[in-house]
Amino acid sequence: MDAQLKKGLLDVCVLSAIRREESYGYKIISDLEPYIEISESTLYPILRRLEQSGAVKTRCAEHNGRLRRYFRITPSGLQKIEDFVETIDQFKKISEFILQGERE
């Protein structure tokens, strides 16, 4: 997959992974793995970027005697998902056009 395209996709994937309830690094990776290739080193910069842009908020909580950082989505993060869904709709139209050209 195109690197630039994947980068944009991953942001939305991570947001979707924490949409229903807050989550943490390992769980986000495990939830996304069946759908898209993502490693620890890829996830970290995404989380950092999303946090800086205000799309997610974080909190630390204890788990089995160690600290875990939990991420939850903000209204701005939800908006990002909505924007992406709109983009997908446009994409569908464009891909139909491209596929038509293929068939002819």
Added chain:
Amino acid sequence: MTKKTWEKQLIQQLKPLPKEERKKILDYYKEIYGDKLEEGVSESEILAEFGSPEECAARILAEEGIEWETVERKTGNGASVAELVGLFFLSLILILPLAITAAALIISFAAVSIAGIAVSVAGIFYALLSHFFMTSSSGAAIFINVIIGLVLVGVGLVLFVGFYLSSKYLAIGSAKALTWIYTRRYIK
């Protein structure tokens, strides 16, 4: 590799980042390490999944817009044109005169140390041969000539040793300085 060395190397690779940021990244990996361990994954497996500390750091740094580049005299690839032009003018204005001065000093020091050997040898001959050519000289005069010869040997040796060492260390020092300037890493 153990978890400890992995973490140590990661921190080392992340040096361009501020301290708090480095700690945050380390905490992030420690947390995932703990979660994987709880899932029953072994230490070596986890570290293999993480990949090498260099790779992990490179990915994070690339995202931060930081890339490590090495400017080498031979290859030069990876260095931007501006950096190379800068390095060229730096060489022309600063390093070239310094290098010439250093080379001149090294050569003159070496010359003085060789002259020191000549003085020593001359001193030995002076002491040994003086009384053959001074047929009329008294015992005291010969004694004084021997003393003068020995003093010359001493002066010659001091000159040789002192300037030989000076030129040697000056040469080593200049070579080190040059390598440092031309191969040091630049942070973008």
